Amino acid sequence: MESVLHLFVGLAAACLWLPWAAAQQDVWLLSICSGDVKVGGLGNKSKPLVDLALSEINNRTDILNGYELKVEHVDSDCDPVEGSFRVTKALKEGPPKVGIMGPCYSPVCEVVSPVARSYNLVIKAASCVIGEFSDEEKYPLFTRIFPPTGEMVVYAMVQLAGMFKWGRFTFVTQDIEICLLLAGGVHQTLAATFPNFDHVATLLMATHDDAYNVVAELPSYRPRILVLSAYEDFAVNFFCALYQAGMYGPSSNLVMLSPTHWWNSNFIEELVMGASNIIGISMAGRQPSDDPHGLSGRKINDIMADYQTACSVSTDGCHVGAGYFYDSVWSWAKVLDDWFLSGG
Numbered sequence: 001m002e003s004v005l006h007l008f009v010g011l012a013a014a015c016l017w018l019p020w021a022a023a024q025q026d027v028w029l030l031s032i033c034s035g036d037v038k039v040g041g042l043g044n045k046s047k048p049l050v051d052l053a054l055s056e057i058n059n060r061t062d063i064l065n066g067y068e069l070k071v072e073h074v075d076s077d078c079d080p081v082e083g084s085f086r087v088t089k090a091l092k093e094g095p096p097k098v099g100i101m102g103p104c105y106s107p108v109c110e111v112v113s114p115v116a117r118s119y120n121l122v123i124k125a126a127s128c129v130i131g132e133f134s135d136e137e138k139y140p141l142f143t144r145i146f147p148p149t150g151e152m153v154v155y156a157m158v159q160l161a162g163m164f165k166w167g168r169f170t171f172v173t174q175d176i177e178i179c180l181l182l183a184g185g186v187h188q189t190l191a192a193t194f195p196n197f198d199h200v201a202t203l204l205m206a207t208h209d210d211a212y213n214v215v216a217e218l219p220s221y222r223p224r225i226l227v228l229s230a231y232e233d234f235a236v237n238f239f240c241a242l243y244q245a246g247m248y249g250p251s252s253n254l255v256m257l258s259p260t261h262w263w264n265s266n267f268i269e270e271l272v273m274g275a276s277n278i279i280g281i282s283m284a285g286r287q288p289s290d291d292p293h294g295l296s297g298r299k300i301n302d303i304m305a306d307y308q309t310a311c312s313v314s315t316d317g318c319h320v321g322a323g324y325f326y327d328s329v330w331s332w333a334k335v336l337d338d339w340f341l342s343g344g
Contacts (some may be wrong), residue, residue, distance in 0.1 A: 005209035027065060028095045029074045029332055030121075031325070032087055032102035032112060042104045043075060048310035052303070053329035056296055063337045071101070071329070076108045083108040084115055091119055098336060099124065101328045104321075106178050109133060109142070117141050124328045154185045154280045157227070157257055158193055166255075167194065170223040171202040172214055172238065174230035183229040205230060211237035215245050228258040257281065295330040 031050065033043030050071055058068050074090050076083030083103065091097060100116050100123045103109050109128035116123050117140070125133070125144040133139050160166070169190060172327040173183040182249035183202070190197045200221050203214045211234065218226075230238065235258070242248035289300045296303070301328065 005249075010066075025068055026095065027064065027067045027069050028097050029069070029329070029337060030087070030090055030094075030097045030100045031071045032076055032083065032100060032108070033104040033325075041316055042319050042321055043073070043102070044316040045311060045314075046322035046325040047073070047316075048314060049303075049307050049322045049326040050329055052306055052310070053296070053326045053333075056298070057330070057333045063333055064340070067340065069333055069336070070095075071330070072097070072300060076103055076105065076112075077109075078108065080107045080111040084111040087112050088115055091115070091121075093180045097121060099126075099332050101325065101332065102109045106133075124331060146257070153182065153281050154189050159184050160191050160257065160279065160281075161190060161194065161225075166225045167196040168198045168200055168223075169225050169227055170200040170218070170221055171227045171229070172236045173202060173204055173228075175204040175206040179229040179230055179231070183227060186227055186229075205234050208234060208237045212241045212310050214238070215241040215247065218245075218247070223254060226254055226256045228256055231252050232259075255279070293326075293330070295327075 033046065046338075053071055054071060057063060061256075072094055073081075074086045074088060076086060087100075097119075097316055098121070100112075100121050101114055102123075102125060104125070106128045109123075109125055113123060113133075120141070122141045125142065128142075128144055133142050133144065137180075137230055161169075169187070169274065171183050171187065173179050177244075187199060187202075191199065200223060203217060205214055215238070228235065228238065239248055242254075246252075247254055258278065258280055288304075292298065293300055295304060304323070307322065308318060311322070
């Protein structure tokens with residue numbers, strides 16, 4: 001009997017070290033983003049900072065002690081239908097998730113939010129910028145790390161227009177929802193704010209080649225102030241077409257306003273080298289600072305130095321908005337730690 005008892009105790013102790021037993025301590029988040037050019041490859045480029053945050057959290061004993069925080073990544077392809085399918089599949093078939101980070105593309109946020117709600121999961125979005133997501137009745141489990149940039153960009157553009165007393169505006173817009181919404185917000189706010197507002201025209205780009213058609217049409221409107229609302233791949237073609245038409249360069253008298261949080265830093269630097277008549281308005285990413293991060297306690301400059309070291313050797317590269325994913329991981333860790341300490 002004694003030997004049987006010892007065997008039982010030994011087996012019970014051994015089970016504590018079995019993989020399935022250890023896995024009971026894993027806590028999983030689902031990260032939804034994309035390597036697609038529409039978001040500047042933010043999903044892939046943010047992974048080094050996600051891994052950094054996970055390493056910091058899992059190597060500390062003062063937060064989530066006894067648990068290991070893990071992240072499963074899902075690439076939405078910046079496609080609402082495909083993104084919704086992949087998220088649903090990950091929630092149904094993967095390890096149980098306690099929360100969601102991302103998405104980083106507003107149309108995907110719109111369709112993924114009801115899916116998350118059906119699983120009673122809170123979303124901490126890194127970059128869903130449309131103001132509609134602030135509607136707590138429609139999106140009760142939606143929060144975001146990244147601020148609603150649409151409203152901020154519109155506000156900045158209106159302030160510039162008032163400062164320089166601009167009146168005639170021509171809009172060039174990529175023909176997709178988020179770009180149309182942003183351009184429409186600028187148009188509506190300018191019209192409501194300034195009696196002298198003159199909407200000259202709105203020209204749409206549905207394909208990359210449309211950039212050349214738009215530029216060919218522009219001179220007939222005698223544009224002075226141009227608002228460009230487009231992702232980087234469309235903007236590249238547009239600026240190339242402008243340059244070839246002699247409308248972009250040091251001698252150009254065309255002033256362009258554009259939200260640049262969709263454009264990577266290398267592209268912006270090249271634009272500035274080519275001419276000085278573009279004003280990019282963006283919600284900035286992580287700013288240099290020796291201040292401690294509010295949750296991890298590390299100096300922000302040290303965090304970003306580690307990120308630059310990791311992302312500079314990655315095939316995906318770096319992204320100015322990646323810091324929001326670091327914030328999101330740490331924010332989730334803090335929330336979960338408080339939840340576990342309170343008894344769940």
